[in-house]
């Protein structure tokens with residue numbers, strides 16, 4: 111500093127209270143109310159925390175490079191709790207379907223849908239109603255010590271044997287989550303060596319479109335996909 | 338230039354015939370807005386420039402380099418003014434600030450690899466603050482992409498999470514349309530940065546496809562009006578409120594809704610707080626105005642926001658620096674939330690009355706729908722009392738050095754209301770927002786969401802260029818910077834000197850990265866790890882070395898003359914204000930704390 115500041119240099123003191131003279135936090139009124147972590151005012155009478163639940167979200171997207179990276183980047187960046195994500199073609203040329211199974215609270219599910227909707231290649235997105243048809247494909251390699259028993263369990267769960275060798279048997283299972291879980295429990299007795307699961311995919315029942323506003327196209331039954 | 342030598346070149350683009358060809362047509366048609374098809378083009382790069390011109394871009398900020406050279410070459414014949422910056426980060430911040438001041442998307446350009454990665458901070462900054470901006474980056478030729486070619490970076494991958502959308506250009510025939518779309522998308526709905534990555538072959542290849550009129554992609558330009566039934570419900574809640582408060586965010590400014598916001602609040606006598614990005618949306622000298630709320634907001638704004646029973650929030654995303662702990666944020670308020678982005682509704686704070694639409698249009702709807710003003714006389718008095726009880730003041734003891742707040746006030750006094758203020762990030766930024774009385778939108782230009790040190794100087798460059806382009810050369814541009822922040826981007830001073838930009842940089846030099854020092858004193862037992870900046874150069878001399886006016890101020894009585902000299906100086910001036918290193922920013926709501934429990938003294942932290 112160059113030189114001492116003389117009294118004349120210093121501006122006149124503000125006549126209003128200096129910060130240190132203002133009431134301290136404990137001297138002020140504070141409201142009783144509170145919000146929960148989701149920013150919802152807590153109604154003391156009706157205090158209900160949102161439970162997380164499983165939801166199937168279906169999105170119709172433009173089949174352009176990077177669309178999967180955009181969706182998966184969004185999910186990880188915003189810490190959405192996701193169980194599985196599948197992609198495949200639709201009946202419309204140039205459109206793909208992304209099916210996500212998430213475990214979130216209602217506000218969380220709402221956020222996922224809204225954030226997805228903001229991605230430019232996303233045409234429409236929505237939760238598939240609770241009674242949607244869902245299925246997953248599982249490939250399972252088990253020990254072949256007791257081939258007859260493996261075969262019986264495979265039959266019981268409408269599976270198919272894809273490969274049977276001297277030491278291992280590989281089967282294919284399909285079905286909704288509950289069915290797959292039951293089947294895996296049953297196969298565990300043989301010793302599961304490897305497993306590959308596609309994740310759940312889903313369609314709405316009846317006339318309801320799976321993604322909001324979705325219309326059938328003319329691409330027919332797609333036989334190939336290159337994503 | 339080693340980087341150009343190493344690039345594979347397409348010799349055809351250098352063909353003198355092509356160049357002659359493009360010259361004639363592009364130059365004559367460039368300025369004609371009635372020609373829907375735009376000027377004839379001969380290369381992808383010319384198509385890019387034609388698209389920019391057609392979209393109304395007037396100014397670009399950038400740095401040259403191998404992969405972007407074709408685009409720069411096409412700019413040679415363009416009406417677009419290019420401002421060469423010292424660093425690409427500066428180009429992005431300048432473009433961002435240019436956009437805020439002008440209301441048009443900013444435009445920045447860089448080459449591939451390091452050029453593109455240097456833009457990243459500025460793009461992320463624009464993304465956090467929802468600023469419309471288009472970044473154009475050069476890329477290695479398409480056939481080299483993925484081979485780790487010289488100066489190859491996956492720019493689309495790197496910038497995906499920090500852009501509204503980004504594009505990889507696929508061919509010379511379509512690149513112009515892509516650029517036009519990206520420009521329009523940046524300002525459609527909720528604004529934000531977009532980027533187009535331009536492989537060199539795409540810009541060099543021949544095409545005669547003139548870009549068509551640019552429109553944002555389908556579904557990205559939402560309905561500006563809110564659902565009328567929802568408006569009616571919100572209006573009933575506002576009429577019934579006893580303690581209503583408006584919270585005007587940056588969306589009010591971006592949506593040019595300041596007039597609508599002022600009309601609404603004044604018609605119904607509703608006190609107003611703003612967020613930091615919302616500063617200027619409502620005049621701070623109005624009796625209804627409580628200034629801005631949040632971590633370093635005014636005590637009275639934080640009291641009002643804590644005690645309100647009806648919060649009318651417009652164009653805000655309820656950032657944590659605003660809300661403090663969510664549990665104690667406006668805990669007794671019904672929330673009316675107006676926003677153009679549905680994803681912001683109930684993201685952080687639950688909206689009891691969500692109104693999705695354009696800020697101005699929905700405020701007009703609401704002004705029309707409210708039938709009688711809420712009965713809030715007692716509440717307005719309470720707010721006025723808080724203003725008396727918790728004024729923004731600072732002490733000036735004789736035995737302490739020059740106070741930074743005094744410098745901010747001195748500048749405010751010496752300048753007109755339309756003066757544009759830019760800042761770095763830190764304590765000086767907070768003082769610049771607290772001790773200046775903002776009355777107009779687009780006069781407070783700062784890095785809010787990202788908090789980017791170094792934003793101030795390049796933003797001042799962009800703001801000055803914008804004001805000049807708008808025919809407002811008499812507006813002052815003042816940058817309040819910190820010593821640490823100034824050191825990050827002060828090289829852009831060379832641009833201000835070269836372009837003869839009339840701006841003033843006030844470095845509030847506390848020889849600390851002061852905000853860190855303040856937190857160390859409050860939360861880390863005063864252990865000044867890496868925050869002591871006594872090694873700073875002499876900024877006045879440095880300014881002179883750049884060719885700017887350089888002044889140094891240590892005492893109160895030197896302040897007014899130096900401010901006057903700098904403002905009068907026709908060109909860039911830097912004043913190195915040596916201010917009290919120990920001064921703290923108050924009031925303060927500690928991170929995650931309750932807004933109503935703001936500290937007014939250090940020992941309360």
Ligand SMILES: Cc1ncc(C[n+]2csc(CCOP(=O)(O)OP(=O)(O)O)c2C)c(N)n1
Pocket residue numbers: 761762763764765766788789790791818819820821822823845847849850851852853
């Ligand atoms: C690019 C960047 N690096 C680090 C920080 C962390 N940071 C926040 S405020 C601050 C201090 C800034 O110092 P200075 O510019 O001198 O301003 P002061 O607080 O002293 O006014 C720092 C280091 C940041 N915000 N931005």
Ligand SMILES: [Mg+2]
Pocket residue numbers: 763819820821845846847848849850851
């Ligand atoms: Mg400092």
